[in-house]
Amino acid sequence: MKPVKRIIEKTAKGVLFTSSMVTSVTVLLVVIFLFREGIGLFNQTSVEKHLVIAVNSANRVSALSSTEVKSIFNQDITNWKEVGGDDIEIAPKTIDDMASLFTEEELGEGFKNLAILIEKYVEENPGVIASIPESYLKKEFKGKLIPLKKISVREFLTGTEWIPTAHPAAVFGAWPLILGTLWVSLGAILLALPIGLITAIYMAEVAGQRLRNILKPVIELLSGIPSVVYGFFGLVVLVPLIQKLFKLDVGETALAGSIVLAIMALPTIITIAEDAIRTTPRALKEASLALGASHFQTLLKVTIPYAKSGIIAAIILGIGRAVGETMAVLMVTGNASVVPHTFLEPVRTIPATIAAELGEAPFGGTHFKALFALGIILFIMTFIFNTLVSTVKTRKP
Amino acid sequence: MPDYKVEVKNLDLFYGDFQALKKINFTAEPNTVTAFIGPSGCGKSTLLRMFNRMNDLIDGVHFTGEVYIDGNDIFAKNIDVDNLRKTVGMVFQKPNPFPKSIFENVAYGLRVNGVSDKHFIEKKVIDSIKKAALWDEVKDKLKKSAMELSGGQQQRLCIARALAVEPALILMDEPASALDPISTGKIEDLIFELKNQYSIIIVTHNMQQAGRVSDYTAFFYMGELVEWNKTKTIFTSPDDIRTQNYITGRFG
Amino acid sequence: MTRKQLKQIIAFNFFRLVSLMVVCILFIILGFIMLKGIKVINWEFLTAMPKDGMTGGGIFPAIVGTLCLIAGSMIFAFPIGVMSAIYMNEYLKESFLKKFIRTMTNNLAGIPSIVFGLFGMALFVNTLKFGDSIIAGSLTLGLMVLPVIIRTTEEALKSVDDSLRIGSYALGATRLQTISKVVIPVAMPNILTGLILSIGRVSGETAPILFTVAAYFLPKLPSGIFDQVMALPYHLYVLTTSGTNMEQARPMAYGTAFVLIMIVLILNLLANLIRRIAGKKTKMN
Ligand SMILES: Nc1ncnc2c1ncn2[C@@H]1O[C@H](COP(=O)(O)OP(=O)(O)O)[C@@H](O)[C@H]1O
């Protein structure tokens, strides 16, 4: 070979190799960036920046968690003994509460006296807890500043409230969102599975050429329709229908999400299950028929059992698709971040939460990081589904 | 006892435009073994698969002519195909046990034909495995997967599976061609045993095998049934030069 | 008729019914949106800027934006995807590396689109300081559809008969020559089908562009790759869920959904056409 030719061959191979690494590098980068932002959440407290929590210097409580702070300001916790202090009534005061305690004269021009007044007030009231902007904190403040516990992974995963805008401490409990995601996806799979599998079986084994020629492009089209169009259709058709049918106040429910997702998961389930069913060797089917089994019996007893692992893969991928879907769900589920109890209530999924809130979350702040942490949960979920699929698929029948 | 005679009248069969069988006229007498021989691609399997209507499953097959089994036109409108296939057992070229236990493989035919009496099934399964000369080798592992058996054992299991539904006619499509010589010998012995109770049609391209096991032999060539006669006659004094050439190994 | 047959007839008819239901679902969705949308479609709708708080005018900037994103993402994702598939199929034997790349590609394909949105925002918008821009959105979308391109290209390459490669080598052609002169031309139609599929995907995705490029309302055309743009799917989302007068914006939403559906229909038709032509060609040989 001429040297020039060889150099060209070598270069080409190098370029091709580099291209082939792009997907791997991307996955790696996705992991890095998700974790870089998301893990940061557990290094923080959820109290807004520049805000400190102050109590009377005699108060024995040494630290509070974000949830406790939120509960105190919500007056769900009303006595210090509930958080390990003395038996004293808690008096929560935001900066606005503080300011309204004093007259304009007392506060002075541009609130110049506020810092002194706050210190005095905190020192005079043993039960007080105040959230104070750092700028209104007097130098050598005599009261006690309560350090906040960092957000813990457990608190994040199992917390039952997601209130990113709560004041003074936001609450990031992902549990309702995780449950919402699983509920909606599970509902979707329950609806899509029978329909999808039956259609797959019908296409692979029963339908004549003509019907198959209709079904194939139908399924391709179904998978090609953008999710936002499904969401739109769900919003203008399904949601009002559900509202009327079940006489609800709002039609945006988990059920609406499940139905839309079911339609969206159908193509995935049908295509993969059909491929799996087609792998059943003709010889086995013929053996069954030759023994006098009907076509239907053969289907139930030979074809489907043989294709079992492929069918399971189809189910898992269907769930995976549903779990990660964003826009359609965002548009039809009503997005209430509460732990769901029935399918006729609004729910909120992880992807929908990210999509709805990231635009408003200040860059690099706690809320921002919490949304990336949600991204990590989602990523791990889909990673598990993918791994499951490949292990199921490599298992021999 | 019905006499399960097989008769083929003026059969022409096409795969699409391709004619695979040409004007076949043929009769197989009850309780005999008939061998189909001929070079590969000459239509032996195609004809065999007519007898249990296996060709129904293949797109684009069409034919003219008639096939009678036990005096009945098996392509008549009122024929129950499942039942036909139950009465006509089939053993395929490659062993094709189901990925189930040995026991379930043999019980399968009974179950799909509506038998649910446990004791009867058990008795029948054991019986069939014994008839297929497999009992000694598998009696301790009936619950094991059939896929763990050797190729020869698998093929005898497939024969046991066919026997369990009590067919009157058994079709065998080169049942030993995928097996080693020892397994082949066992299968041939088995066919010899079975021929007292069943009519058997066996496709083979192994002349010795045809000579050893069959009473009648039919020679096919490029879709035609060239001739059929007592096996002895075919092997010693065939009418057609093509038969002679094939038997003496000049082609195929 | 035996019980067995009766059961079969009932079962198969039920199966058919269910399958036809799937067909009906598609036609209901398509029919509904087309019927409502077609009334809105006219020249102005397609070529004018939105006005009156997006309750009037057209969707021209969103169409242009989506075209920019298609072009931007395909310019880099298509060559990389095809080259990656060539390397996997033509150079790599079954090996750890090949398995690794395949697993990673599958994992990439499994990542939810909203996670791509997060990733694109963190990497392209913030770290690389592209800001909300066509380039940030295109890169995000491109990485997202990379697995689709790789997979379809690989399938296309696999379906090229090995005898062609061997024949080419036998004439003294190098590997690169064989690939570029023999393999790729034969596989081209199927590779193009992959391209069309990924264009469809890119034009319809919303979640990845939410935080990387999409503008809520921007009644002018972009002047460079660092500009923000409107995009059709995001526009539909905005029209239906936010904005001050959603009721008056409804017709606009139907029109936008109609355009999105038409894009999908046309691309599918195109893909099938290419497939059919390619199928005929190989049959002739
Ligand atoms: N499913 C089919 N479709 C089209 N042609 C077939 C099919 N099965 C068999 N043939 C053709 O019919 C002819 C006879 O085949 P077959 O009966 O299998 O031959 P044999 O069993 O004698 O080897 C062959 O030329 C074969 O190519």
Ligand SMILES: [Mg+2]
């Ligand atoms: Mg044959």
